[in-house]
Amino acid sequence: MAEIGLGAALAAIGAGVAIGFAGLGSGLGQGMAAAGSVGAVAEDNDMFARGIIFSALPETQAIYGFLVAILLLVFSGLLGGNATKLTLEAGIIAIGVGASIGFAGLGSGMGQGIGRRQ
Amino acid sequence: MFKTARMRKIRIVTLDKYVAPTVDALHESGLIQVSDISDSVQQDPELAELVTPAKATPYTGKLSSLLMKTNGISELLGNSLSEGHGLKDTLMSFISPDMPVQKEVEKLDTEAFIEKAEDTLAQVESKTSVIEGKLSALDTETSELKSNKSLANRLSNFDMDLALLKDSKYTSTTVGRINAESTSEIKNKLSNLTDELDVFTVPADDKEGDIIVVVTLNEFSDEVYSTLRKYDFEKIEIGDVEGTPQQVISNADARLLTIESERASIKAELKAVAEQWDDEILALKEQLENEKEKNEILSSFVQTKDAYVFEGWVPKKDTEKVEQLVEKSSDGHCAFETIEVEGTDDEDVPILQQNGWYSKPFEFLVDMYSPVRYNSMDPTIFVAITFPFFFGFCLTDAFYGLFVSLIGVVLLRGLGKTSDSMNAFGWILIWSGLWAVVLGLITNGCIGDFASRILHTQLPTVYGPVDAFKHPDTILKIAIGIGVVYTNIGFILGAINNFRYGNVKEAIGSQICWFIFEAGIILLALGYLIPSIGIIGMVLGGVLIVVTLGMLIWANGAYGVMDVFGFMGDVLSYARLLALCLATGGIAMTVNILAVMVDQMIPMVGIILAIIVFVFGHIANFLFQVLGAFINALRLNYVEFFSQFFMEGKGKFEAFKAKRTFTKIKN
Numbered sequence: 005m006a007e008i009g010l011g012a013a014l015a016a017i018g019a020g021v022a023i024g025f026a027g028l029g030s031g032l033g034q035g036m037a038a039a040g041s042v043g044a045v046a047e048d049n050d051m052f053a054r055g056i057i058f059s060a061l062p063e064t065q066a067i068y069g070f071l072v073a074i075l076l077l078v079f080s081g082l083l084g085g086n087a088t089k090l091t092l093e094a095g096i097i098a099i100g101v102g103a104s105i106g107f108a109g110l111g112s113g114m115g116q117g118i119g120r121r122q
Numbered sequence: 123m124f125k126t127a128r129m130r131k132i133r134i135v136t137l138d139k140y141v142a143p144t145v146d147a148l149h150e151s152g153l154i155q156v157s158d159i160s161d162s163v164q165q166d167p168e169l170a171e172l173v174t175p176a177k178a179t180p181y182t183g184k185l186s187s188l189l190m191k192t193n194g195i196s197e198l199l200g201n202s203l204s205e206g207h208g209l210k211d212t213l214m215s216f217i218s219p220d221m222p223v224q225k226e227v228e229k230l231d232t233e234a235f236i237e238k239a240e241d242t243l244a245q246v247e248s249k250t251s252v253i254e255g256k257l258s259a260l261d262t263e264t265s266e267l268k269s270n271k272s273l274a275n276r277l278s279n280f281d282m283d284l285a286l287l288k289d290s291k292y293t294s295t296t297v298g299r300i301n302a303e304s305t306s307e308i309k310n311k312l313s314n315l316t317d318e319l320d321v322f323t324v325p326a327d328d329k330e331g332d333i334i335v336v337v338t339l340n341e342f343s344d345e346v347y348s349t350l351r352k353y354d355f356e357k358i359e360i361g362d363v364e365g366t367p368q369q370v371i372s373n374a375d376a377r378l379l380t381i382e383s384e385r386a387s388i389k390a391e392l393k394a395v396a397e398q399w400d401d402e403i404l405a406l407k408e409q410l411e412n413e414k415e416k417n418e419i420l421s422s423f424v425q426t427k428d429a430y431v432f433e434g435w436v437p438k439k440d441t442e443k444v445e446q447l448v449e450k451s452s453d454g455h456c457a458f459e460t461i462e463v464e465g466t467d468d469e470d471v472p473i474l475q476q477n478g479w480y481s482k483p484f485e486f487l488v489d490m491y492s493p494v495r496y497n498s499m500d501p502t503i504f505v506a507i508t509f510p511f512f513f514g515f516c517l518t519d520a521f522y523g524l525f526v527s528l529i530g531v532v533l534l535r536g537l538g539k540t541s542d543s544m545n546a547f548g549w550i551l552i553w554s555g556l557w558a559v560v561l562g563l564i565t566n567g568c569i570g571d572f573a574s575r576i577l578h579t580q581l582p583t584v585y586g587p588v589d590a591f592k593h594p595d596t597i598l599k600i601a602i603g604i605g606v607v608y609t610n611i612g613f614i615l616g617a618i619n620n621f622r623y624g625n626v627k628e629a630i631g632s633q634i635c636w637f638i639f640e641a642g643i644i645l646l647a648l649g650y651l652i653p654s655i656g657i658i659g660m661v662l663g664g665v666l667i668v669v670t671l672g673m674l675i676w677a678n679g680a681y682g683v684m685d686v687f688g689f690m691g692d693v694l695s696y697a698r699l700l701a702l703c704l705a706t707g708g709i710a711m712t713v714n715i716l717a718v719m720v721d722q723m724i725p726m727v728g729i730i731l732a733i734i735v736f737v738f739g740h741i742a743n744f745l746f747q748v749l750g751a752f753i754n755a756l757r758l759n760y761v762e763f764f765s766q767f768f769m770e771g772k773g774k775f776e777a778f779k780a781k782r783t784f785t786k787i788k789n
Contacts, residue, residue: 053491053760060757064695071598071697078595 012087014095015080018102019073025106026069029113033062036117062116065109072105124499127474128438129775131157131461132445133431140452141423141430142231145416147451150787152779153444155472156434158422173424173431179417181232188239189410195246196403198254199396202389217536225405226788235413242406246399253392260385267374267381270363274370277333277358279324285364287335294343296336299356305332308353315349316342333358404784412780419778435472435775466623468496474775481506483546489774491760497622498769499615501759508608508763509550509755514557515601516702516751518590519710520568522744523558526551554755565590565597565703569740570710575718590707598700605696605762606640609689612766613637619767631677633766635670636689642666692762698754706747713739 008016041055074083076098081087090098132154136144148154160175207215230238276299277284287295300308305323312321319338326333334355336346347357363370423432436444441460448456463471473493475485477500484506494500517523530551538545562568563583567590573581587596613633620629642663649659674682713736721732 056753056756057760060753060761063698063757064691067695067698067701070701071694074594074598074697074700083594 008082008087009090009095011090011092011095011098012080012082014092015076015090015098016082018095018098018100019076019080019082020102021099021106022076022102022109023066023069023073023106025103026072026109026113027066029110030062030064030066030069031113033065033113033115033117034059036114037062062113065113065116069105069109072101076102123477123503126494126496126500127476127775129435129463129471129474129496130438130441131433131463132436132441133433133459133461134448134456135429135431135458136448136452136456138425138428138430140455141420143451144448144456145419146229147447148444149412149416149419149778149780151443151447152777153440153447154434154436154778155776156419156422156432156778159431159433160422160424163424169424173426176420176423176425176430178419178421179232181236182414182417184236185232185410185414185417188236188243189407189414191243191247192239192403192407192410195243195250196400196407198250198392199400199403202392202396203400205389205393217532219536219540221539222404222783223401224782224786225401225784227405227409227785228788232413232417235409239406239410242402246395246403249395249399250392253388253395256388257385257392260381260388264378264381267378270361270370271374273358273360273363274367274374276327278327278367278371279333280367283365284360284367284370287360289340292340293337294340294346295360296334296338296343296346296350297358297360298334298350299326299331299358300334300350301354302330302332304353305334308334308350311349312336312346315345318342319346401784408781408784415778415780434778437474437775463496466497470772471496472773472775473771475500475502477502477506483549484509486543486546487550487756487759491764491768493771493774495769495771498619498771499767501615501764501768504608504611504615504763505759506553509759510553510557512699512755512758513554513751514559514561515699516754517554517558517706517747518561518565518567518703519570519706519747520559520562521572522569522706522747523555523560523562525555525744526558526748527555530555554751558751561703564588567703567707567710570707570712570714572710572714575711575714590703591711594700594704597703598697601696601699602693604699605693608696608758608763609692609766610637610640612763616767619769623769627677630673631682632685635673635677638666638673639670639686639689642670692765695762696758698758702747702750702754705750706743709743709747710740713743 038055038059041051041059044051045055077083078085080090080095080098134144148156163169163173163175274284277297287297289295300323302325309321309323312319316338319336319342321334321336323332323334325331334350336350338346365373420430423430425431445458448458473496475488475494477485481503485502487505487509488494488500488502514523517526530548530553532548533544533551534548536544538548563581564585565588566573566581566584568581571591573579587593588600590597613636617629617633620626620633642665645655645659645663645666647663648655649657649661649663652659671683671686674685676682678685716739717732717736720735721728724731
């Protein structure tokens with residue numbers, strides 16, 4: 005198994021936090037929005053396109069989380085590079101970056117879901 | 123290509139006696155969308171003095187009732203023909219549906235047609251009503267037998283003729299269920315009422331209660347009943363049942379069996395009638411719908427003492443054809459007025475898209491969103507190019523893509539023959555699947571990593587720098603690049619739309635400013651990356667970004683600055699192309715790993731289990747990923763692209779047109 009440094013391991017946690025929490029926010033948001041959309045489409049078939057739009061909007065948070073996760077993996081050397089060189093400090097920063105997008109995605113995804121459900 | 127068909131409003135005046143042939147000719151041609159002018163005329167006092175709203179013909183009511191009757195018979199015959207269809211028949215109805223037979227029908231006036239329709243319905247009803255009567259009698263008998271059987275089951279512990287439990291001239295018999303614990307108390311209470319009664323009980327069928335039978339003189343029946351009701355008494359009604367419970371049950375079972383065989387033979391009789399009359403009834407139904415529509419359309423017209431006036435929308439290229447048709451059918455007794463669509467006053471103009479053979483099927487996707495506004499840009503060609511590409515990018519698996527295209531071909535050759543939307547969907551799947559094949563072959567996606575993991579070889583078609591799992595960063599750059607280009611196309615379309623409708627401020631604040639913003643970003647980046655451009659580029663870039671912010675505030679107010687995040691969000695959203703691309707390959711790879719593990723870890727039957735894991739795993743992945751690719755390809759167009767420019771129109775062009783699926787006019 006290829007060796008990785010502690011910094012890179014922390015960056016991997018950062019990537020996981022980014023995609024994990026942003027995905028959680030998107031999932032909850034999409035669930036709420038889709039529940040409203042399904043009801044609207046059941047009453048009026050013409051609402052199908054809008055239903056898709058409202059249901060799909062909170063998905064963007066997961067994409068942002070994914071984007072940041074990929075960037076963290078690439079810059080830390082975990083994807084296509086040397087994962088042993090990353091410093092401990094850089095790894096901690098990566099966790100901070102991942103946590104910020106993750107929690108922002110969690111909150112805004114849920115918020116969008118609640119808004120779209122109305 | 124970018125504009126929908128140019129339309130004209132046409133107003134037609136024709137004499138009273140020519141209105142029927144004129145309506146008939148227009149209905150068969152399907153060239154005009156008739157507008158209801160009866161209300162608008164009422165609001166114009168000058169016109170209201172000259173004309174009055176016309177009414178639907180007196181035949182409309184009769185036609186409606188005949189249509190209702192025909193619908194009922196058609197449903198009965200259709201159900202009879204489709205009864206007993208299994209999974210194979212259902213699949214075949216998708217793959218190779220029966221093509222409707224077009225029956226030649228004569229052109230008749232409404233009165234003669236009604237007479238003919240009544241005659242046809244009478245012939246069919248004479249056969250179906252007898253059969254329906256027999257089926258209904260069997261249904262009634264079945265339900266009666268089941269009810270008797272249920273009663274007999276409840277009284278199964280009685281070994282006596284149930285007919286004895288009926289009331290007689292002088293006695294009344296009350297039968298019901300009571301709680302077993304109350305039995306002795308009830309018997310005591312009843313014996314206190316009178317000596318003129320006989321009470322006996324047997325255990326109920328569920329053993330938790332007792333069935334009580336009280337025989338008394340008629341004069342005591344009410345008192346008996348009110349006494350029993352105090353003890354959670356559930357009365358059991360004894361109908362015309364005869365024989366012991368066991369006899370009732372066995373007789374009912376025997377009769378139910380014979381009823382089933384009788385029902386089968388009656389249904390065979392009905393099927394024979396359906397085979398003989400179904401085509402005729404479908405044709406009659408279509409004719410009735412057409413005739414009703416023609417007779418009802420008059421309520422959208424206005425009339426004078428001797429003439430009718432009506433108006434509608436016609437594609438500009440068909441105006442002459444409509445005029446010739448009306449001239450011919452009214453023997454020249456007509457007048458026209460054509461009204462052009464003035465400038466941007468186009469909110470009420472119906473939309474008729476006119477795209478080429480390739481993009482035509484994708485009108486279906488644009489319509490699902492909304493019809494475009496008359497003078498705005500029709501984005502169908504862009505959707506036709508990008509939707510299959512985005513779908514292919516999200517799926518990125520050659521084998522899955524091939525399967526999607528095959529489904530498209532099956533749809534096209536099956537249901538697509540009878541349904542326009544299925545035909546369009548078939549083409550959409552074919553193109554989308556082909557893109558998935560191409561992109562899958564280039565990015566090393568063919569049943570995941572099947573080639574390298576199981577066949578121990580490499581796909582010769584893979585282009586190394588875009589190998590999805592080795593260089594996701596390259597694919598991310600491509601995805602974002604596509605996002606930048608497509609979003610800019612949206613801005614161009616939006617700016618054109620806004621200039622067409624005179625919304626200059628909107629064009630500057632919502633579209634043009636982003637080109638300046640992008641130029642600023644490029645100069646900043648060049649200044650940072652290329653030392654010879656250096657600070658000059660960075661300053662110029664900074665100035666352009668500040669100018670953009672100024673434009674946003676000028677056009678949209680202070681909160682306009684927030685649009686910068688919206689712009690970035692729209693572009694970054696295209697990263698989903700990479701996300702879905704990796705998801706397909708990742709799950710497919712996991713299935714392959716599991717299959718290999720099962721094969722290596724389990725002796726003897728391992729290979730069979732591995733094949734099962736492989737097949738079902740990939741079927742599940744295929745279904746999820748195709749759905750995800752479809753939704754996300756649609757979303758990138760609906761949310762990120764359309765939001766830059768799309769202007770909604772009021773409605774599609776709905777031609778006043780006779781349906782001719784099951785009928786054709788005899789020449």
